[in-house]
Amino acid sequence: MIVVLRKGSTKADLEGIQRHIQGHGLQAQVSEGVERTVVGVLGETFPELKDELSRLDGVLEVVPISKPYKLCSREFKPEDTIVKIGNVSVGGDELVVMAGPCAVEDELQVISTAEAVKAGGATVLRGGAFKPRSSPYSFRGMGVQGLQLLAKAREETGLPIVTEVMAPEDVGMVSQYADVLQIGTRNAQNFNLLDAVGRIRKPVLLKRGYSCSYEEWLLSAEYILAGGNSQVILCERGIRTFETGTRFTIDLSAIPVIKGLSHLPVVADPSHSTGKANLVTPMTLAAVAAGSHGIIVDVHPNPSMAKCDGAQALTFETFAAMMPQVKAIAQAVGKVPAGITS
Amino acid sequence: MIVVLRKGSTKADLEGIQRHIQGHGLQAQVSEGVERTVVGVLGETFPELKDELSRLDGVLEVVPISKPYKLCSREFKPEDTIVKIGNVSVGGDELVVMAGPCAVEDELQVISTAEAVKAGGATVLRGGAFKPRSSPYSFRGMGVQGLQLLAKAREETGLPIVTEVMAPEDVGMVSQYADVLQIGTRNAQNFNLLDAVGRIRKPVLLKRGYSCSYEEWLLSAEYILAGGNSQVILCERGIRTFETGTRFTIDLSAIPVIKGLSHLPVVADPSHSTGKANLVTPMTLAAVAAGSHGIIVDVHPNPSMAKCDGAQALTFETFAAMMPQVKAIAQAVGKVPAGITS
Amino acid sequence: MIVVLRKGSTKADLEGIQRHIQGHGLQAQVSEGVERTVVGVLGETFPELKDELSRLDGVLEVVPISKPYKLCSREFKPEDTIVKIGNVSVGGDELVVMAGPCAVEDELQVISTAEAVKAGGATVLRGGAFKPRSSPYSFRGMGVQGLQLLAKAREETGLPIVTEVMAPEDVGMVSQYADVLQIGTRNAQNFNLLDAVGRIRKPVLLKRGYSCSYEEWLLSAEYILAGGNSQVILCERGIRTFETGTRFTIDLSAIPVIKGLSHLPVVADPSHSTGKANLVTPMTLAAVAAGSHGIIVDVHPNPSMAKCDGAQALTFETFAAMMPQVKAIAQAVGKVPAGITS
């Protein structure tokens, strides 16, 4: 249930509404938007509550929200959310390309890659310092040192950084380096971690759990929004199906579906979904055509030597060759491929 | 195993090769292409066979094919197969739009739809006369009368017809009306039906079984090619996954994967995969961007009154609005949207 | 909607009810049970119909059925259906073991296997003469000759035969040999074939489509019952999931679920589901413990030489070793393992 306030309602009106809600043991979540101020009522409501709230001062209308997710639903906020990463806007007309190595390996690797992807038109640098790996014996990332190298690459190129955080206790530390904190697919229902990134005020890129339904994915986002952080970018990264010819099955219908259900921006990851470099370009183009607000893609100077997921990384050359096609598709669907000058 | 013949090899050479193969209890499948003549050896081969065949007159080389499917593999035939439907070419640079009602319901419906989709740029008319339905109590199609109405629509508009056949004994009859015979997803492993359409010489549109792997799908195509009919168009139509927010999950990575494994053309069905009209346009655009040779889409004059799958049908207006976008994406990926003049 | 007749209602009453239903363009399906006579109304009903039918002579009550399947629902027929195969009863307290080779290969193979499984306690012989195979190059069965060998094995051992039919036009011929006709998983939604076995009066073993939901499975059974053949045995044979460590994932919860939704008997196939001989015994025991009315299992004199699915076949020895355990579990859940004397 959400309470929409009249234009011209006062601070006292708002406080009265909050008190009333809290008096029933429920939570009141205030969202002051450009168009209107809205209060979300969280918890199990009861039929009479709508009438009670409708009679309070400053209330324009009370709208039941049918979905289990509230704050990230279109019903709660009809206009698109734009997440700002420095000068980059995710969620509007801009097509945002995030690119970089799966894992940070050394200074030369990350800086040369940052320069290459910037030259091609990427406006955000991706790179992993903490790597969730199925096996304890795989390379698990450089940790803090990796974050420092990413910061150095940002200094050199001006590209803001998206990087993964794996544990609640690391959120503060990773926040010192990252412009966007990424939650990986295997942590998509790590609720303590979602709570932790809900308490910060930096953008979060929330990957879809590889077996999460649309509803579960949005409920994971809801954890972050309910914590007070509304800067969430959703990322389709492939789901697990019976098909083993690709690593995962990229679910591109998720893009229009999520845009219908939620006001949050949605991007696609053609690298981790397909697991194969030769599929990255066609799936990138398809994602852009489907209306994605951006893509996030693995690029490596020498994929065959990569310490992590080399099979899916583009080389500098294949990335450079892909970008003019991305631009053409973006323009065909009315998007602005801001960084792509080629 | 395939036997590649020298340029200039004779008819007698070819017959000698066939006899040798058959002498081992194996099948010899001849493919006379523009570039070369090739003989596929079908059945369980043995190591010495390669040497034996290499020594025969007219043989350039003998190539083992590692895949379980042979005739539809790229190894057997590197160049793309172009399937001709009248003037329409599927499998080359042309982007082919097949559109029409899910099920034929009456004359007015099918002819008005045929005219509307032709006006929008479709060059093939789709329409079901025999409908596979999960429930015995659903509308199962008009049968022969439906085929006659499709033929009438072809007369009026010049559009060739693609329509489904459900049983081996109906193949002859449906062939009298159809330009392309469709095998539906629930019959994708009905091997007797695959055998039956392998014996005719008309194009077949083979939908992917909704839980068939890439390999199984190509093996189903192999049944048709092994029967001697090489005019097969593959159609991705969504796979069954855990996600229930769409009817099926359209697997667009299938398009580049299949184009890598096989020389056969591949198209996408954004209607039956998503099951929702509002997802058809974005998934159509995505399929074209992914490199699909065409799309096949449900259009109905009045979807809310449709006897079958109305929820996924485009209206004449939404179809007309989609086509200029299809054209723009097609051009961006170097395809010729032959029929789209808007 | 079903119409329940009063005890003592006349033939004229029944005909009047049928006429009324047909007068509305609906179908009337009569089921004369031990307890009561019932008429199923098939097709799209309307609210007033219930009252109209209630007022007719001989009608006790009119019950709407909420499920899309009608005739196979528990609402239509609360008591369990017992399917008789000669002296064998499937669907009651008897635990029925069906065993034999995946494919019939020669006389010695099928007769020795029939004798071995009979000695172990099987009361039905399974064996395939028509084999659906993913690849056109695999062994597709001996055809009619295979049926003749099965008939010979029946003569020798007295065991009734269950064997697969793959095409509508073969139903009559296979019926001449088989005691039970099997519909395979890949034909579970071959609706023309379901119609065809609905027209005969022999038991049908309907395997679950490997990606069919419970509802779709029962709707496939409904095709057979709607055709007038109510002797249907359902068979859980594994579903396709992301797990590749087994060939399919056997869904044993299907057994109690289906027994709740339907009156039809349900058996399990631990061979084709797991695809591995060492998993057959534990899954057989689990299926019996879960309440299965029977099991159907592959046995071969020399699995490593089998022409089809040898990896999953039990040897005579492992089958013999399993049967006393089957007996113990059957007795623990109150079933009578009729044939198992060991």
Add this chain to the structure above:
Amino acid sequence: MIVVLRKGSTKADLEGIQRHIQGHGLQAQVSEGVERTVVGVLGETFPELKDELSRLDGVLEVVPISKPYKLCSREFKPEDTIVKIGNVSVGGDELVVMAGPCAVEDELQVISTAEAVKAGGATVLRGGAFKPRSSPYSFRGMGVQGLQLLAKAREETGLPIVTEVMAPEDVGMVSQYADVLQIGTRNAQNFNLLDAVGRIRKPVLLKRGYSCSYEEWLLSAEYILAGGNSQVILCERGIRTFETGTRFTIDLSAIPVIKGLSHLPVVADPSHSTGKANLVTPMTLAAVAAGSHGIIVDVHPNPSMAKCDGAQALTFETFAAMMPQVKAIAQAVGKVPAGITS
């Protein structure tokens, strides 16, 4: 790669082996078993290493392990691991029943349930104090207060406690109360949490991720064993499939498969997999018949009022009615149902 030591090898031999391994930048993991002492070599090995190690003093043989998981493989340790929870042994002939409320709600609830399940034959009490929930607005457990109530129930009944831990920073605190720490399905690939429970010396019940393959599941266990904690119990709790008629699909073939691949004990959760109370008894019996070392099941004094997952909880009565059947099946497969006296 594992190094097997000779009987009679010395401490100095062992230290020499460890030094050699570490000198190559690899980890040496020592396992001193009853039968033999073994050193696991962790990290990326090279072909010559086998010979180098074979020549060291005290080495009987060096065995390459082909699986990606090492310490939990049967190759590393052929004999079954028995995990001790107080007097209870999991992994041997004893059939262990763990039962209790999904979530601890109040003192009366947890203590009455503990008494009821003990009376029925359970020897371990389950109960959640920290609850992972898809929605942030659902009841998330009583936290520490819940742990205290569980401890009180243990005092009253003598039953050891299994309860979930959700975050690395909570492991120490939960360990103070719990006899077994549970890792939930949504945290099955929360690698920081797996690392954290690898550092303690208490048994861990590791639920299978609902979309984890057998290999991924064992690799998650490997994180815990590689951390030095070998007291791991694996728990099959259902996988996500296309079927929505049950909450998840319980994969009972996992039981024999895992017992073949690993020496760790494996139990089944028929409650969270099916999500429906009426399916719990048949799936419990099936799991026991399949060879499960135990079951873990939800029981609640009043399921319709439960704050969490009431639909799947057994009442005291249904639990009591199930246990004699569990006993009968356990005995039929040679297990000792230690606690069940009825």
